[in-house]
Amino acid sequence: MAERFTSFAAFWPFYLREHAQPATRAVHVAGTWAGLLLVLAAILAGPWWLALLAPVAGYGCAWISHMAIERNRPATFTYPAWSLAGDLRMAWLATTGRLGAELRRHGL
Structure with a gap:
């Protein structure tokens, strides 16, 4: 990854291309x-250790998909905070039915 991003707005189109x-x-x-x-369950019902499984579930799925499907290096390793923000934004857009329009807006 040769590009260096200085804002999430600049990172977001790259994130979408990587997915x-x-x-x-x-x-x-x-x-x-x-x-x-898992985080919500840990907060509301316990036990607390459920929260420890959250990164395993989230990043485990993500990294496996990058290796097996996309065949690229996850952005998490270079941009951990923006990558998490991208994951959350993509999940929200997908859930609310707006991800397709966002992909088209960025030429994907």
């Missing part, structure tokens, strides 16, 4: 929601 395959996006979205549900 060009629909299967990659589906696995990412499933992992993101699984991670969020």
Whole structure:
């Protein structure tokens, strides 16, 4: 990854390109929601260690999809905070039915 991003707005189109395959996006979205549900379950019902499984679920799904489907290096290793923000944004857009329009807006 030769590009260096200085804002999330500049990173976001790159993030979308790195998730060009629909299967990659589906696995990412499933992992993101699984991670969020684990955190919520830990907060509301316990036990606390459920929250420790959240990154395993979220990043495990994401990294496997990058290796097996997209065949690229996850942006998490270079841009961990923006990558997490991208995961959350993509999951929200997918869930609300607006991801397709966002992909088209960025030429994907």
